[in-house]
Amino acid sequence: MEPLLRVSDVSKRFKVRGGHVSAVDDVSFYVQAGDTVGIVGESGSGKSTLARLVLRLIEPDTGEVVFDGKNVAEARGAGLKELRRGMQMVFQDPYSSVNPxxxxxxxxxxxxxxxxxxxxxxxxxxxxxxxxxxxxxxxxxxxxxxxxxxxxxxxxxxRALTMEPKLVVCDEPLSALDKSIQAQVLNLLRDLRERLGLTYLFISHDLNVVEYFSDHVLVVYLGHVVESCPAKDLYREPLHPYTKVLLSAIPSVDPDTRTEAQALGGEPPSPLDPPSGCRFRTRCPLAMDICAREKPALREAATGHSVACHLFEERV
Known part of the structure; x- marks a missing residue:
């Protein structure tokens, strides 16, 4: 089946004082109709920029976004108006998202x-x-x-449902809410997906929420997708060192279980001057010489499970 949404080699740089910030760098993925794809990563990893590129709220520097068989960047006039009816967004802050x-x-x-x-x-x-x-x-x-x-x-x-969209992009829709309210809103989104046949692109920094809500997960670090797989595989067998660190930081709900979070070494790199090769290498405990020389490609290390890491290239 042709996916509802296909993002191919999309990149976006922003001009700032002192140079450029590479917010999204050669990102590719697709979303099948009726599925939910979760995007996780630290603040500043490019998740929200990617969402805005999908909706054409900002224009990509390179690459293309194809929604429902149509190139989003080529839509004009009535065609663009029709395209916008098919995809809507739920923003992070409920207060600033409405006209007071x-x-x-x-x-x-x-x-x-x-x-x-x-x-x-x-x-x-x-x-x-x-x-x-x-x-x-x-x-x-x-x-x-x-x-x-x-x-x-x-x-x-x-408001996002007014035009009966096929795709709803949720940009951290729960982060500004209390925990009890988060559960209610999450269950509402899930119920709407089943009743209306919605497709979601779901952005969150809460990995427990992503595991519960998503069919497929993308892990993003400094604008790169470093791991891509079904949600159940990500939590059962994470491959990328960055993913393992994120998962180890999830607090346990069992008071008798003590979690041992893996601390990231080094300082977070500046997006103005990202490291050569693998962008995670300056904080990775398993970094090798090749990590500084070559950027790892996102390759399939197991069935349906792709990772951008030199540690797994011998499996390809």
Whole structure:
């Protein structure tokens, strides 16, 4: 099957004082319809930039993004307007994602207004969406400051569903919420996926959430994908040293179990001047001479499990 979303060799650099920052570097992956692909990594690894490249909120320097068989960069006018109906985004901060001067109904209905829907249709659709995300239709008359963070994030999810999208990009949608509310919103997203047949690109720094919610996982470090595999394989047998460190840092919920997190050595490299070869080598306890000379390619080390590490090249 042709994937719903295909990202091929996409790179993005930002000009800053003193040089350029390479936020995303030759990233490739695909998402099949109905699946959830999780993207994990430290802050500054390029996860959010990658999400914005997929939605064409920013333009890539190289590479291409193909959504539903169409090259996103080539869409113009009515074609671009139609393309945007098919993919929507849920942002990290529920408070800054809404217009505080506009009631909830106006925030949800605004995309439909842009797309030319009638007033009655907008009102009816807004009421239905509020019900779908667990809010009362009367909340349409409320203003953002009258709702909690969890309720506002439900509003943002409702707004993302206004155009009946095929793909929803979730950029750390749980990080600003309390733990108990996180579980509710996560279960809502999962229920909507089953009821509406949604496809998710799910960005998070919480590996437990990614394991629970995702079918496939990409591990990103300084703009590179260093590991790619089904979620169950990542937690059962991680291959890349960086992935192992991330997993070891997950706290145990068992009070009798003491976790021994592997500490990363060295200082995080500057994105203005990333290390040669493997970008993780300056912090990797298993670094070899070849790691400084050659950038490891993302290759399949086991069935369906790819890793960018020189330690596994003899398996290829």
């Amino acid at each position: 001067r506009m009631p909830i109904g106006g925030n949800i209905g605004f995309p439909m207004k842009v797309q030319g829907f009638g007033k009655r249709e907008i009102r009816d659709r807004t009421a239905d969406l509020l019900d779908q995300v667990g809010l009362h239709p009367n909340h349409a008359s409320y203003y953002p400051h009258q709702l909690s963070g969890g309720q506002l994030q439900r509003v943002n999810i409702a």
